[in-house]
Amino acid sequence: MRYGQKGAQVRRRPGTGFLAFILHRGSGIILAFFILPHLYMLYFLKDPARYEAIRGVFINRMAVRLAGAGLLALVLAHGLNGARVMLLEAGAPSRLQKALFVTALIIGLLLLAAGARLMIAA
Amino acid sequence: MRNLGATGFFLERASAILLVFLLAAHFIVIHFQGAGEDAWSHGAIFLRLSSPLWLVFYIIFLSVLLYHGFYGLWGIAVEYVRRVSLLAAIRACLVAVSLALWASGIFILANSQMLLANPPALCYKCHARGSIPSYRAMRFFGLHRPWQGAQTERALENFPASGKDVESAVTDPRLKVLSFTGSATVGWGLKRLACDK
Numbered sequence: 001m002r003y004g005q006k007g008a009q010v011r012r013r014p015g016t017g018f019l020a021f022i023l024h025r026g027s028g029i030i031l032a033f034f035i036l037p038h039l040y041m042l043y044f045l046k047d048p049a050r051y052e053a054i055r056g057v058f059i060n061r062m063a064v065r066l067a068g069a070g071l072l073a074l075v076l077a078h079g080l081n082g083a084r085v086m087l088l089e090a091g092a093p094s095r096l097q098k099a100l101f102v103t104a105l106i107i108g109l110l111l112l113a114a115g116a117r118l119m120i121a122a
Numbered sequence: 123m124r125n126l127g128a129t130g131f132f133l134e135r136a137s138a139i140l141l142v143f144l145l146a147a148h149f150i151v152i153h154f155q156g157a158g159e160d161a162w163s164h165g166a167i168f169l170r171l172s173s174p175l176w177l178v179f180y181i182i183f184l185s186v187l188l189y190h191g192f193y194g195l196w197g198i199a200v201e202y203v204r205r206v207s208l209l210a211a212i213r214a215c216l217v218a219v220s221l222a223l224w225a226s227g228i229f230i231l232a233n234s235q236m237l238l239a240n241p242p243a244l245c246y247k248c249h250a251r252g253s254i255p256s257y258r259a260m261r262f263f264g265l266h267r268p269w270q271g272a273q274t275e276r277a278l279e280n281f282p283a284s285g286k287d288v289e290s291a292v293t294d295p296r297l298k299v300l301s302f303t304g305s306a307t308v309g310w311g312l313k314r315l316a317c318d319k
C-alpha cells in the first residue's frame with residue numbers, strides 16, 4: 001500500500017491516529033503559550049501582599065479552579081499521547097496503536113479524576 | 123516534527139521524558155494539595171526557594187520546559203511553512219521569545235534569592251501540616267526546621283511543619299511574632315509554650 005507523497009499530510013485523515021495527533025498538537029501549543037501568564041503571575045512574588053492578593057482571587061473563584069483542572073487535562077492528554085508516540089517510534093507494533101490510544105485515554109481519565117478532585121477541593 | 127534532524131528529534135524526546143518527572147513533581151508538590159492550601163503561598167514558595175535543591179529543580183524545569191515547548195513549535199512551523207525567508211523569521215521570533223521567557227524565569231528566581239538574603243522583617247508564621255509531601259520532602263533533606271540554621275535573621279511565613287517541629291520553633295528565643303490559625307486547643311497550647319520561654 002502506498003501513502004501520499006506529502007509526508008506530513010498522511011496523518012491528517014480521520015481516525016484514532018488523527019484524533020490523537022490533533023489532541024497532541026493542540027495541547028502542546030496551548031501549554032507552550034501558557035508559560036507566559038504563569039511566569040507573569042510569579043513575577044509578583046517580589047511583592048508578597050500583591051502576590052497573595054492575586055492568589056486569593058485564584059483560590060476563591062471556582063472558574064479558575066476548574067481552569068486549573070483543564071490545564072491538568074491538557075498536560076495529561078499531551079504527556080500520555082507523547083508516551084504513546086515514543087513507544088510506537090521505539091518499535092512497538094503499529095497494530096497496537098489504537099489499543100495504546102485507548103490505554104492512554106483510560107490512564108489519563110483516571111489521573112484526571114484523581115488530580116482534579118485535589119485541585120478543585122477547597 | 124519529522125523535519126528537525128536527528129539531534130533535534132532526539133532532544134525533543136529526551137526533554138519529553140524529563141518533563142514527565144518534572145511535571146509530576148511540580149503538580150504533586152504545588153497543585154494537588156487543594157486549591158486553598160499553603161503549597162503555593164508566598165511563604166511556602168520562599169521556603170522551598172531557600173533550598174538549593176529546589177532552586178536547581180526550578181532552573182532545570184524552566185529550561186527543559188521552554189526547550190521542549192518552543193522546539194515543538196518550531197517543528198510545527200517547519201511542517202507547514204515552505205518559504206525559507208518566512209521560516210527564518212519564525213525561527214528568530216521563537217528563539218527570541220523563548221530566551222526572553224527563560225531570562226524572566228531566572229530573574230524571578232534571582233529576585234527571590236535577594237529577598238531571602240535581605241528579608242524585610244522577621245516573622246514566623248507556622249501552619250501545622252504533618253502530612254503534605256513537600257513537608258516530607260523537606261524533612262528528607264533535613265530542611266524541615268528552617269529556623270535552626272546559620273541564617274538567624276531570616277523571615278519565615280506560612281511554612282508547613284509537624285507538631286513537634288512547631289514546638290521547637292515556638293520556643294526559639296528569636297521568635298518575635300506568632301500568628302496561628304487552627305483549633306483552640308492547639309492555639310492556646312502554642313501560646314503557653316511561647317510565653318513560658
Ligand code: HEM
Pocket residue numbers: 024025027028029031032033035075078079080082083085086123124134135138139141142145187188190191192193194195197198
Ligand atoms: C509529560 C510531559 C511531555 C511529554 C511526554 C511530551 C512528549 C512530546 C513528544 C513525544 C512530542 C513529539 C510529537 C511528534 O513528533 O509527533 C512533543 C511535541 C510537542 N510538545 Fe510535548 N511533551 C510533554 C510536555 C509538554 C509541555 C509541558 C509542553 C508545553 C510547554 C509541550 C509542548 C509541545 C509542543 C508545542 C510540541 C510540538 C507538537 C507537534 O509537533 O504536534 N510538551 N511532546
